Structures are given as structure tokens and as C-alpha cells.
Amino acid sequence: MTITFDSLLSEITDPNGREILDPATGEVVGKARFEGVEVLDAAIARAKAAQPAWAACSDEDRAGLLLQAADAIDAATEPLAELLSREQGKPLNGPNARFEVGACATWLRATATTELPVQVLLDGDEGSAEMYYRPLGVVGAIGPWNWPMMITVWQIAPALRMGNTTVVKPSEYTPLSVLALVAVINSVLPENVLTVVAGEGDLGARLSSHPDIDKLMFTGSTRTGQSIIKSSADTIKRLTLELGGNxxxxxxxxxxxxxxxxxxxxxxxxxxxxxxxxxxxxxxxxxxxxxxxxxxxxxxxxxxxxxxxxxxxxxxxxxxxxxxxxxxxxxxxxxxxxxxxxxxxxxxxxxxxxxxxxxxxxxxxxxxxxxxxxxxxxxxxxxxxxxxxxxxxxxxxxxxxxxxxxxxxxxxxxxxxxxxxxxxxxxxNKHGGIHPMVPFGGVKMSGYGLEFGVEGLKSVSAPQVISG
CATH class of the missing domain: 3.40.309.10 (Aldehyde Dehydrogenase; Chain A, domain 2)
Structure with missing residues (x-):
């Protein structure tokens, strides 16, 4: 079935939801349902229940589903780009809406085909030791409004590849883009492996403190990142933070x-x-x-x-x-x-x-x-x-x-x-160019943790050494 802008929007729009306005015209783009913390908690519970079966899938099977998700995004490029342009404001052409949708498919394919082999640490008279990378459990993802689709894929693709389930909280400024992206990806994924819950900042605060969120990935302001660090301390949550730059x-x-x-x-x-x-x-x-x-x-x-x-x-x-x-x-x-x-x-x-x-x-x-x-x-x-x-x-x-x-x-x-x-x-002699195989992250108050490539896969995994 061909996906059109109207069919995509109708799938994610709630007639009783919050109006999302086009920043270029002030016109209503659509209505997004904003949920409360209790709905987020239920989504996390479902993600936790679904995670063991997802982790039990072979790496080859998970990678194959990510490749299918990339194909699904390609098939929906124009309606996704139109929605992104209307909601975020960026033009269709240039390094903008079509570029961003294309990058989502590119990153999914790169993540699906990146190898993270078992690392042999010792193998001889001193004994044997091997390093494995295991799923963490449930990964939370909080995305920004500037590149809402692309950065969401940066967060969820490695998490899913490594056997984690994910719960996404999009920016309240650009929820429709992420709701639509997740709907397209979920057309090929098992139920509750990837969930999106739109809402206000209280959802982000809950993700950062929830005991069943094992890792949180956040892109946004340094001030919010500092709050996440504090609220995640009690659960000793792993974090990847891409914060403010200048x-x-x-x-x-x-x-x-x-x-x-x-x-x-x-x-x-x-x-x-x-x-x-x-x-x-x-x-x-x-x-x-x-x-x-x-x-x-x-x-x-x-x-x-x-x-x-x-x-x-x-x-x-x-x-x-x-x-x-x-x-x-x-x-x-x-x-x-x-x-x-x-x-x-x-x-x-x-x-x-x-x-x-x-x-x-x-x-x-x-x-x-x-x-x-x-x-x-x-x-x-x-x-x-x-x-x-x-x-x-x-x-x-x-x-x-x-x-x-x-x-x-x-x-x-x-x-x-x-x-x-x-x-x-x-x-x-250039600025801002990124590649899915080249690690990316900041220093000082710009955050910590790496995304992309092998390092990105490791960041959403728990290293385990088997020695004997």
C-alpha cells in the first residue's frame, strides 16, 4: 500500500490532541496526543516484558529487521519529509527534510551491518578470556526538535541492534515527526520493541529516574542534561549525553x-x-x-x-x-x-x-x-x-x-x-560532517558518551568477560 501524507498523518493524529503548528505559517499541521506519566510507565513495563524475546533473537535477525525498517522509510520518504518540513520548518531541499529522512535509512543500514565481534583478550598459557557485549534491557531516548527524526534513529538503532527494547520521548515541539517515523519502523518490528510516548517534560524526568530504564540517551541542552544526571543517580543509570555546543x-x-x-x-x-x-x-x-x-x-x-x-x-x-x-x-x-x-x-x-x-x-x-x-x-x-x-x-x-x-x-x-x-x-576545511562509522560525542559541558559505529554499539551494551 502506498503511504501518502494524509494517510500517514491520520495514523498518528488524535482529534483530541494538542495542536502542532507550522513555524512558517502558524497553520495547524496536526494534533498529537500528549500522555501522562502513567501511560509512560505502562509503556516501559511492556518494553521490559518484550525485551527477553527480542534479545533472544539472533543478531542476524535483528539486523535484518533494521534493514527492512530502512526500506520502509525509503518507501515513505516523501510523506515523512513533508511532515517534517511542515512541523519543524526545514525546507524539503538542501541539507534539510529529504536529507534528514534519507539519513534515517542510512544510519539504520550502517548500524545493522556494523560488526561487533567477540574480543579475545587472552588465549594461551596464562588462560583464556573473552569480552562479550550483552543487552542492557530497556533504553530510554529523549530527542530534540532540530533534527527530530535523524537523532531519534541515532538513539534507537544501536539500542535495538544490541537486543534492547526502547522507549522514545520526542520533543513537545516536534512530536508528529517522531510518531510518524516510529509508526513506519514499527511496520516491521515485533510489538513493544519500540514505543513512542509524546508529552511534556515530566515524561523525560520520569525516564531519567525510572528503575526499569537501564540506559538513557539524551540530546538537548546542558541544563536539562545536568538534571538528567542528578535524577538518574539513584538508579545508577548509564547515560549518553549530547549537550549544548558553541x-x-x-x-x-x-x-x-x-x-x-x-x-x-x-x-x-x-x-x-x-x-x-x-x-x-x-x-x-x-x-x-x-x-x-x-x-x-x-x-x-x-x-x-x-x-x-x-x-x-x-x-x-x-x-x-x-x-x-x-x-x-x-x-x-x-x-x-x-x-x-x-x-x-x-x-x-x-x-x-x-x-x-x-x-x-x-x-x-x-x-x-x-x-x-x-x-x-x-x-x-x-x-x-x-x-x-x-x-x-x-x-x-x-x-x-x-x-x-x-x-x-x-x-x-x-x-x-x-x-x-x-x-x-x-x-x-569543513564543519559538522558526520558519518555513521565515525564516533561522535563532546567534551566539557557538551556531554559524554559516544555514538555511531562500533563505539555506539558498545555504548548501549553491558560488557561481560568470560574467563577460564
Missing amino acids: DAGIVLPDVDPKAIAEELFWGAFINTGQTCAALKRLYVHTDVYDEVCTELAAVARSMPMGRGLDENNVLGPLQNKAQYDIVANLVERARESGATILVGGTPDADAPGHFYPTTLVSNIAPDNALVTEEQFGPALPIIRYETVDEAIELANGLDVGLGASVWSSDRDAARKIAARIQAGTVWI
């Missing part, structure tokens, strides 16, 4: 500004800047500062912003009014400080939706709030520096460390600088 980029004086301008732009403005590992503060050497600003501004002016269902647009609105206000306030404070607004900075107050124009800010002090606070939107501060040591000190000066980048025509020199930057990932 990624730095360092541009060396040997670059060709025109050649790197578009990569710089997408490093900062992918998903209209609403990405944890986006480039959020750009340090440029004084020798190329003006030219980098000029070339980056030219790219920014060429990128169309508007409603996501318009095939021509590649930038969309901010997903919610609260985030819009954060961006607008930070840019206004930068303007008042004497910084130069190169592009943007003046939203149309009468236009519908949460659109904030693509904004570049130059001649800004390193301690300005737009630099030191994560804006999480389409506004990039460009800071001038004189020496590489100064740039590294500024890049490392904040309490976050998710990603960073170095831009140079000399790759060896860039790698040496990268080694001095305090971040979980440092990219060379």
Missing part, C-alpha cells in the same frame, strides 16, 4: 576566502543554524578577515529563505518563538555594542512565521554575548584575531566542546592546530 572555527591566513565561503556558510547555517554541531563562532586571521567577510556575505545573500514546502528554499524559519527571541535578542545586543551587521539583522515583524534573516556580524568583541552564548539560529559572529595562539585560546575559552574546525591550505599545519583544540571532533 562550535568554534579558526580560519588561517593562507586560505582562499572565495574557495571556502560556501563550506563555511553551510557549516554555520545548516538547518538554519539549528544544529548542535554547527559553526557558531568564526575566528578569522586579520590578513584575510575583510575578504572572508565579503565572500561569506555574498554566499549568504544568495541562499533563499522561506516556507519549506517551496522547492526553491534552502533555509527555513526557527522552529519556535522562544528560539527566535533568543536569536533576535543576541543580535540586537551585538548591534548595541557597536558590532557591524554585514547581512540580515532586521526581521520583518509583520511577516507570518518565525523567520529570522540570515545574519553575519563582524567587528565584534570576543566576549560579546553573541559569541559566548549559543545562539542556535541563523546568526554568525566573525571575530578577528592576530595570532594562532590567540585564536586557540579563544576557541578553548568556553565551557563547551562538541565540535570545532580549522581552515587552511596546509592540512598538516591544520592538524597540529586541531590537536590543541578542546572538542570531541575537529574538522579540517
Whole structure:
């Protein structure tokens, strides 16, 4: 049966549920049923009861079902992308809605085909010892509103592959996307192996304290991550936390500004800047500062912003009014400080939706709030520096460390600088690129734990040594 947007929406919409609005127009996208803690508790109980049978399936069988789930997502790409665009705001084209849905299938396939063999630790006169990785039990997953489908798959795919059952709590801003994604995946999975319960923040708090949740995966703010750490302490729950970022980029004086301008732009403005590992503060050497600003501004002016269902647009609105206000306030404070607004900075107050124009800010002090606070939107501060040591000190000066980048025509020199930057990932001549086989995670207040690849499988498993 062909899945259409209307059929998909009707499957997940509750006539008595909460209205979810399109951030581009304010129109109602659908209605999501928001549940209470008692419904979540019942879902966890069902997941716990289903877990032994799921763990008893062969690894080959579980991997095969994940591959079938990827095929099911492929078959539903267009309705899933349309729903995502309407609910989250991101355009269909560019590195946006269709890209995100495609990434869900890609990550499922990569996770299904990643091998985690038994590790032989000793095998000789001293004896034998082997390391196995066993299921933990029930894994809870709390996702964000910026990449709601893709990040949910990052969380659930390795958990399911390793024999855990999972309970998902989506963001209250983007529940429909995750409800639809789970409905598609569940068309091939056994009952109660994967469950989604939409609701308010009290559900997340319950997941982090519930004694039958053995592992919790969370992507979101550092403040919420701190609360999760505290509330999970009594049950000594395993955690993977991907928290706030404020990624730095360092541009060396040997670059060709025109050649790197578009990569710089997408490093900062992918998903209209609403990405944890986006480039959020750009340090440029004084020798190329003006030219980098000029070339980056030219790219920014060429990128169309508007409603996501318009095939021509590649930038969309901010997903919610609260985030819009954060961006607008930070840019206004930068303007008042004497910084130069190169592009943007003046939203149309009468236009519908949460659109904030693509904004570049130059001649800004390193301690300005737009630099030191994560804006999480389409506004990039460009800071001038004189020496590489100064740039590294500024890049490392904040309490976050998710990603960073170095831009140079000399790759060896860039790698040496990268080694001095305090971040979980440092990219060379790009920013934010991820791969399902390359581990990803932050340092400092950006969280702990790794996702993706072999390390991602290990993170949702209990290591067991058999020695004899």
C-alpha cells in the first residue's frame, strides 16, 4: 500500500490532541496526543516484558529487521519529509527534510551491518578470556526538535541492534515527526520493541529516574542534561549525553576566502543554524578577515529563505518563538555594542512565521554575548584575531566542546592546530560532517558518551568477560 501524507498523518493524529503548528505559517499541521506519566510507565513495563524475546533473537535477525525498517522509510520518504518540513520548518531541499529522512535509512543500514565481534583478550598459557557485549534491557531516548527524526534513529538503532527494547520521548515541539517515523519502523518490528510516548517534560524526568530504564540517551541542552544526571543517580543509570555546543572555527591566513565561503556558510547555517554541531563562532586571521567577510556575505545573500514546502528554499524559519527571541535578542545586543551587521539583522515583524534573516556580524568583541552564548539560529559572529595562539585560546575559552574546525591550505599545519583544540571532533576545511562509522560525542559541558559505529554499539551494551 502506498503511504501518502494524509494517510500517514491520520495514523498518528488524535482529534483530541494538542495542536502542532507550522513555524512558517502558524497553520495547524496536526494534533498529537500528549500522555501522562502513567501511560509512560505502562509503556516501559511492556518494553521490559518484550525485551527477553527480542534479545533472544539472533543478531542476524535483528539486523535484518533494521534493514527492512530502512526500506520502509525509503518507501515513505516523501510523506515523512513533508511532515517534517511542515512541523519543524526545514525546507524539503538542501541539507534539510529529504536529507534528514534519507539519513534515517542510512544510519539504520550502517548500524545493522556494523560488526561487533567477540574480543579475545587472552588465549594461551596464562588462560583464556573473552569480552562479550550483552543487552542492557530497556533504553530510554529523549530527542530534540532540530533534527527530530535523524537523532531519534541515532538513539534507537544501536539500542535495538544490541537486543534492547526502547522507549522514545520526542520533543513537545516536534512530536508528529517522531510518531510518524516510529509508526513506519514499527511496520516491521515485533510489538513493544519500540514505543513512542509524546508529552511534556515530566515524561523525560520520569525516564531519567525510572528503575526499569537501564540506559538513557539524551540530546538537548546542558541544563536539562545536568538534571538528567542528578535524577538518574539513584538508579545508577548509564547515560549518553549530547549537550549544548558553541562550535568554534579558526580560519588561517593562507586560505582562499572565495574557495571556502560556501563550506563555511553551510557549516554555520545548516538547518538554519539549528544544529548542535554547527559553526557558531568564526575566528578569522586579520590578513584575510575583510575578504572572508565579503565572500561569506555574498554566499549568504544568495541562499533563499522561506516556507519549506517551496522547492526553491534552502533555509527555513526557527522552529519556535522562544528560539527566535533568543536569536533576535543576541543580535540586537551585538548591534548595541557597536558590532557591524554585514547581512540580515532586521526581521520583518509583520511577516507570518518565525523567520529570522540570515545574519553575519563582524567587528565584534570576543566576549560579546553573541559569541559566548549559543545562539542556535541563523546568526554568525566573525571575530578577528592576530595570532594562532590567540585564536586557540579563544576557541578553548568556553565551557563547551562538541565540535570545532580549522581552515587552511596546509592540512598538516591544520592538524597540529586541531590537536590543541578542546572538542570531541575537529574538522579540517569543513564543519559538522558526520558519518555513521565515525564516533561522535563532546567534551566539557557538551556531554559524554559516544555514538555511531562500533563505539555506539558498545555504548548501549553491558560488557561481560568470560574467563577460564
